[in-house]
Amino acid sequence: MQPFDMTLVQCGARLRRSPFFEAEQRYGPLGYTVYNHTLFPIRYDDLEKEYWHLLNHVTLWDVAVERQVEITGPDAFRFTSMLTPRDLSTCAVGQGKYVLITSPKGGIVNDPVLLRLGENHFWLALADSDVLLYAMGLAAHAGMDVEIGEPDVSPLQIQGPKSKEVVSELFGEAVLDLRYYHFLETELDGIPVVVTRTGWTAEVGYELYLRDGSKGTELWERIMEAGRPHDIRPTGPSDIRRVEAGILNHGCDMTLANNPFEVGLERLVDLDKKEEFMGREALRRIHDQGVARKLVGVEIRSGEQLAFNDRHWPVSHDGAQVGRVTSALWSPRLEKNIGYAWLPADLARQGTELVVATAGGDAPAVVVPMPFVDPSKEIPKA
């Protein structure tokens, strides 16, 4: 296999490397992007092959780019609550939550998985924006007693139906009792890790948060060894699977310019929660007035299997440009092109007919419900 030429994405030593970087070189990554100032392997094989492997076997992803913000100190609960409209009072120690970090105007700054490691001890596993700087800025005049930093913590994802076998081989049967979004702090022959029942796939999956960056290669190889009987393979994060599940990608499908109500994440907003939080006033106004645009599911009937869009595609209705597609790709098991589109709210109803300017030309499309794959229904996986 041809080694990947790093000079295509790295000029000098500005970008950070994951603790798993050296280990993953043995498996021939075919591309890297950059995420939180860190190199991020995006694939090792054809994207569709990686997708099928995730659905039928088990895959290992280096997502150390999900850098953590750690918040500790006597006011850590109150300060962390200030970052998000989600009510954290129902988040027990040992539990996680998917949260939105919001700006004073209600914009979406980030959408991390939050872990509560103690009454006043939190981690935020970040999408690609500097929440560390946002939190430092907020803390400067907040009058709260907190410490904010980026700890030596680097996640991996183990995703797919055989992930249970792999983690139970590594950590024992107890790990199988973890409920969705719960975690345990443990170790593997002296390698300190947090194991969470989370992932970016809606498949069965786990994340291991390595707490000692010097042990990246050791942990990686232990996982590969435990996974060998189950044909584990390193892959990039599967965009096909996450779009099927209706999972959004911050920076692509939603940005700081969007609010939770526009993207269908109102379940993550508790306008009446007890603690102060950034954007409450703005979000209440938006909630009361309604939104002018929405992100919706679309099926694109182009007559061909669309390659994953590498830029937003214009969307028109009745001959006028009205929005754009943010993510669109071919779902091999649905045998459809699916994706997300930003539309004016009055066109966001199911059944609206659209035209999408795809890379291959104009194609008819229609607004459909999300998620595309209903977790309660069994769909053939091969």
Place this chain on the structure above:
Amino acid sequence: MQPFDMTLVQCGARLRRSPFFEAEQRYGPLGYTVYNHTLFPIRYDDLEKEYWHLLNHVTLWDVAVERQVEITGPDAFRFTSMLTPRDLSTCAVGQGKYVLITSPKGGIVNDPVLLRLGENHFWLALADSDVLLYAMGLAAHAGMDVEIGEPDVSPLQIQGPKSKEVVSELFGEAVLDLRYYHFLETELDGIPVVVTRTGWTAEVGYELYLRDGSKGTELWERIMEAGRPHDIRPTGPSDIRRVEAGILNHGCDMTLANNPFEVGLERLVDLDKKEEFMGREALRRIHDQGVARKLVGVEIRSGEQLAFNDRHWPVSHDGAQVGRVTSALWSPRLEKNIGYAWLPADLARQGTELVVATAGGDAPAVVVPMPFVDPSKEIPKA
């Protein structure tokens, strides 16, 4: 020329594109990195050829990745002053300053060029970190009346001895009167731009800040046309030239973990300036106590021409590891390997002998003064 395969750095449409992206495709970029969530062309040719072209002719760089933070409103001067230890009272409207943005602990958040467009109107042309989020966080509880946002502003650099001919052809002779770090607001056949006498090279150079992203291709082609008689070429930013000049690259040579006194940028700190600023107390303490480590210039006598380091290299002294090299490369006109190293303060004196673990093996090195190329001395350029 082989077109660059964008799927090596882009999976989906998460990363933003510069307004100059389409135009630059005609010139065959050979690699892209990511900077401020935006694709950044890093070279079109051999790095040494690009360096010589910069020294002897004129080069055009797409640095739209230097996203702007814009600060306006009645308290904009006071708020912008809060971001930086540099005294902004001496910065006139129409003038710029190279500034450090500091954290409450005195760490270096970013090192932008600041432009003052009005008494209460500022732009910060950013290195790779989300100062927009930091500023939004700071403003939340600061009790000041400011608006903070990211405007539609995208810089280009025109660098090299023939840059004067190119900008005077485009904007007339008046532009040649611009003093270093001064600017003028103008237009080119209806394309609104700000022209500054700045750059990342210590060569003669200008930056054009495009104020209408829909006109990127048009502006690019007008510059290429004006530059044709002078053999203008699109290139990446020249790391060789900026290291010769002692210019630091944020994220590589200095990070949030470092303070201005460690990296020799104390001239950008005015501890006694009138306005409040982030980190004053911490920086005063550091100033009084002195620093424990320093970034210094090194000459690496490896007996070969070093390729630009793609990770930090360990540095040892008397057999013990004491630091690391952040940037190191071959200077073709000095005919030396030069770079920067972090060292304990007591080893930072000129003449200290070191060993650097380069990609090609251990090599002797010595601490030397910076910059490597004295602007007052003429060094042959070919």
